[in-house]
Amino acid sequence: MVSRFLRAGILCCIAAVVLSACSSGDGTHNGLAIDGPPTDNTGSIYPPIESLTEGQWLAGDLHVHSEHSNDSTLNPIAKITALAGEVGLQYLAISDHDNHVAGDVASHTWADSDFKNSPLIMLHSAEWTTHRGHGNPFSAVPYDHQRLYDARDNYDVEIGALVKELGVHLSANHPAASDHFGFSYDMVDSMEVWGSAIWADDNKRAVAIWDDMLKSGRAITARGGSDSHHGYPGEGETPSSSSYQAPANNVGTPTTWVFATEWSAQSVIHALDNGRASVSSNPYAPRVVFYADLDADGEQDMMMGDHAGASGEPVNFRVDLVGGGLSDSTPYTVKVITDGYTLMELSIPPGQSSVSFTDTPPADQRKYYRVEITGQQTDFPEVPISTALSGNMIALSNPIYFNFDPAF
Ligand SMILES: [Zn+2]
Numbered sequence: 160m161v162s163r164f165l166r167a168g169i170l171c172c173i174a175a176v177v178l179s180a181c182s183s184g185d186g187t188h189n190g191l192a193i194d195g196p197p198t199d200n201t202g203s204i205y206p207p208i209e210s211l212t213e214g215q216w217l218a219g220d221l222h223v224h225s226e227h228s229n230d231s232t233l234n235p236i237a238k239i240t241a242l243a244g245e246v247g248l249q250y251l252a253i254s255d256h257d258n259h260v261a262g263d264v265a266s267h268t269w270a271d272s273d274f275k276n277s278p279l280i281m282l283h284s285a286e287w288t289t290h291r292g293h294g295n296p297f298s299a300v301p302y303d304h305q306r307l308y309d310a311r312d313n314y315d316v317e318i319g320a321l322v323k324e325l326g327v328h329l330s331a332n333h334p335a336a337s338d339h340f341g342f343s344y345d346m347v348d349s350m351e352v353w354g355s356a357i358w359a360d361d362n363k364r365a366v367a368i369w370d371d372m373l374k375s376g377r378a379i380t381a382r383g384g385s386d387s388h389h390g391y392p393g394e395g396e397t398p399s400s401s402s403y404q405a406p407a408n409n410v411g412t413p414t415t416w417v418f419a420t421e422w423s424a425q426s427v428i429h430a431l432d433n434g435r436a437s438v439s440s441n442p443y444a445p446r447v448v449f450y451a452d453l454d455a456d457g458e459q460d461m462m463m464g465d466h467a468g469a470s471g472e473p474v475n476f477r478v479d480l481v482g483g484g485l486s487d488s489t490p491y492t493v494k495v496i497t498d499g500y501t502l503m504e505l506s507i508p509p510g511q512s513s514v515s516f517t518d519t520p521p522a523d524q525r526k527y528y529r530v531e532i533t534g535q536q537t538d539f540p541e542v543p544i545s546t547a548l549s550g551n552m553i554a555l556s557n558p559i560y561f562n563f564d565p566a567f
Pocket residue numbers: 286293332333338
């Protein structure tokens with residue numbers, strides 16, 4: 160986790176320079192008022208807060224299998240990226256099982272011309288498939304996955320050191336499933352708290368595990384991942400087949416949104432590192448953005464994933480829903496969760512897209528706030544059954560952190 164903040168610090172320096180050069184000067188951009196870094200952030204131990212406006216929201220799926228996994232249908236990567244592009248995704252992690260190729264994903268998934276020529280931002284990934292559970296490393300550039308595969312039965316402390324040496328973002332997969340991540344969470348930067356709706360019960364348990372990790376002081380980013388093994392119906396797939404998941408489990412169910420400073424794999428991973436991400440049930444559903452105004456001047460100082468010290472004064476929080484699928488006939492419910500319990504439930508009435516609340520994080524203790532949105536699902540005709548299976552879960556934010564130790 161230290162490496163995450165070191166990386167953030169380096170990029171923040173660059174971002175700060177860009178921000179000062181790009182500032183519009185009037186304190187607003189796209190309707191969002193900003194006033195720069197919060198005055199009561201000590202600045203001494205917390206990473207500098209990056210711009211809340213200079214960037215773009217990118218949608219993607221961080222757990223997808225292709226024909227290079229033996230338990231997947233024979234969908235070539237091009238077929239998967241074509242569907243992903245059609246439904247509005249901009250980035251993708253093809254995470255084929257490494258044990259199906261004895262660790263040599265570099266000669267299979269990454270060597271595939273469809274992977275190399277994809278019009279989407281492609282992360283270098285693979286599903287680290289071990290006796291102790293599954294994880295996805297994410298990297299902007301090729302890394303030596305073979306070493307991670309070969310180290311799968313080593314002690315955690317050795318694997319954690321290797322993850323740092325390789326410079327990858329390691330993410331725990333389906334933490335409540337039978338192949339749950341059975342390693343130390345000290346070595347991961349994110350968790351798959353929301354998988355396909357066909358595993359809805361697992362998703363609830365995964366969020367509970369995530370809350371436990373947050374309560375422990377680990378600022379682990381929540382992400383989604385469909386874990387789709389069976390892309391859009393292809394040759395040999397029929398609705399009566401037990402492996403026919405396509406209508407219920409395909410790319411974008413769920414969708415992970417990241418606030419990226421540029422169109423690059425590195426920016427996607429940087430946003431995941433820093434928790435500037437949220438998850439939505441599908442690409443057409445509203446996405447949630449969660450902000451905090453630390454000094455009650457009406458201007459937002461932080462967004463989800465950001466860290467600050469608490470001054471002991473009230474903080475104003477704002478929850479925005481964004482997206483073309485926003486219902487204008489039914490309300491959305493916003494559940495505010497802090498330290499693993501529900502602090503309050505709020506409503507966003509039809510025709511509105513934002514709600515605010517105030518709370519006072521104590522100056523002398525660690526505290527996080529996050530939000531979950533429930534309401535009417537937005538249709539996703541390309542994967543029709545997913546909408547019905549998703550229940551009323553629409554979106555989930557990452558936390559805003561107070562007094563968390565940046566060393567963890
Ligand atoms: Zn898995």
